[in-house]
Amino acid sequence: MASLSRESILNIFLTLAMVALPFVATAIDEPFYITLATRVAILGLAGVGLNLALGTGGLVSFGHAAFFGVGGYAAGILASHALNYTPIMESPFLIEGTNQMLIIWLVAIIASGIVAYLIGLLSLRTSGVYFIMITLAFAQMLYYFAISWPAYGGEDGLSIYVRNAFLGVNTLAPHGFYFICLGLLFGGIFLSATLKNSRFGAALQSARQNEERLSAVGVRPFNIKLTAFVISGMMTGLAGALFADLNRFVSPSMLSWHMSGEIMILVILGGVGRLYGPLAGAIIYILFEFIFGGMTEHWQFFLGLVLLGVVLFARGGVIGLIAGRARHD
Template sequence: MTRLHKGALDKTPGATPVPMPRIQRETWVNWALLGLLLLAPMIANALGEVYYVNLATRIAIVTMAAVGLNLAIGYGGMISFGHAAFFGLGGYVAGISAFHAFDMTPVLSWPITMPGTDNLLVIWLVAMLSCAVLALVIGAISLRTSGVYFIMITLAFAQMIYYFAVSWPTYGGEDGLPIYLRNQFPGLDTNDPLTFFLICFAALVLALAITARLMQSRFGAALTMARLNETRLATAGIAPYPIRLVAFVISAVITGLAGALFADLNGFVGASMLSWHRSGEIMVIVILGGVGRLYGPLSGAMLFVLMETLLGGLTEYWLLFLGLILLFVVLFARGGVMGLLAGRARHE
């Protein structure tokens, strides 16, 4: 914490900024990873390897989902085991809207008539709003508790949404819902893999920028203190509960937008996007990358998707090896990939 305050003081005119070598190294790693993610699909596209462009898109989207969760877990100390609910809800908004746009039927006919649309801007807005509302409800109840209760309650709420999606027959139930035509962004051709990648990449950069900006603000300082020492925050005259709730909602919105993009990438949305394995997967990515580091999710997602692709190509049982690696990381290699690449975290 002392460093955080010193950083704030350094901004006063006249103070000579002393760069921390460790932090600088992390910044270099961050830029290198982001550059790699941007350049690799461009090269792949130039070589005509569409498969790798889509793989990079997948990494960008999964990273974004994890950036959302990282805000809750890493910065806010709220161990949500139910972020698949938001990921899936975002996906279902994209799927349902496309379904009605394709069918030319309204999404809602009462109390107002709401037609389906394939305009991504509208879909994203609706996805983010619905995730915000859902997160507000789940968060308002779950944040009354803490510790293990919080973990289990977020898990249980996500399961509730999952079972609802499975048993609700209108939108495919267990079979899921195909998106026949990828939703459109005004003025761009989203069917072009590289264009769609760039859209996802831009959304990811935006999510990273918002998280960074948020954590440098007074709100971010309050959120950090809510994690480190709740009593101290309350003593300073700031109630921890609303701070946490707002962070939880923002976190859900970011993950939900990633879900909407994911559905469009795959041309399909199903209950698997809501399952608790998905929550675990997003959490694994956050941890593999390094908890509470801005770019941790990026390195985690790269490692995860590459392992999924490479190991999954070698053996049907790749999850067994993922389990072993994860167990090893948790037991012996704390700090994740970013810990290895950029040294220990600020605070531990």
């Protein structure tokens, strides 16, 4: 067996730490840590989604909050109808709300996939700074739409009074929900590893490097990038649905550009294009929020300093700092 690279060892360590965390938190009687870790897992999943577009495909999307928010609203809308026993739509056919996470996830993934397809279709015609701006513009469009749509709370947002159900798991207990989120996070990481190592992944990385060369071997770069963008949006959308369930609340702020920035920051902190980068970034982000957020409301100042440090001195993010440059194995 080949010896493990430092990055693999670090990845295994992060995996074990995430699995062990709730048990440690229970042992030291600090169940609140589990909620923090759930946030880490959910933001990590959103980051894994963005990382596929940003890291592997070089698509700097500044509008991933759109997918995060659409996923969140999918959960919120379905759940609120289920709790109020009102159908979402009566004609031409009846659609009822639901509190089943599996259905909610599916709806969140499909809805954010459709939104990503439409946004991607238009914005992938541009590149560079125009792509950044146009994705931002689409996300802001959805943000203002959510604010001005009174049916689902408008600016005040929408509450989910009881957390949705997942098979036999008690989702109200912190453990149960945490492991659901963690499972999905690792599912997302596994999916992006599989994609990255596939032929599709090779073509996507080629599209990032040189589109003309890629089309010279008979692959249309636009289709590859659009597919990656849609998958990326779907993962972030799923994370949004989980985030809504975690907070039992959805608001337009999930769609705002702050959210896009937050997801992007944690990807950059952890390491762009690195498999566990988003998770490492989410851990740092949440730790900062927890530690410095308790001292001052200006905790993002310190986060900014760290981000500056990473961008200037550690281009591979935290993963790059610890494990060295990306290796191909």
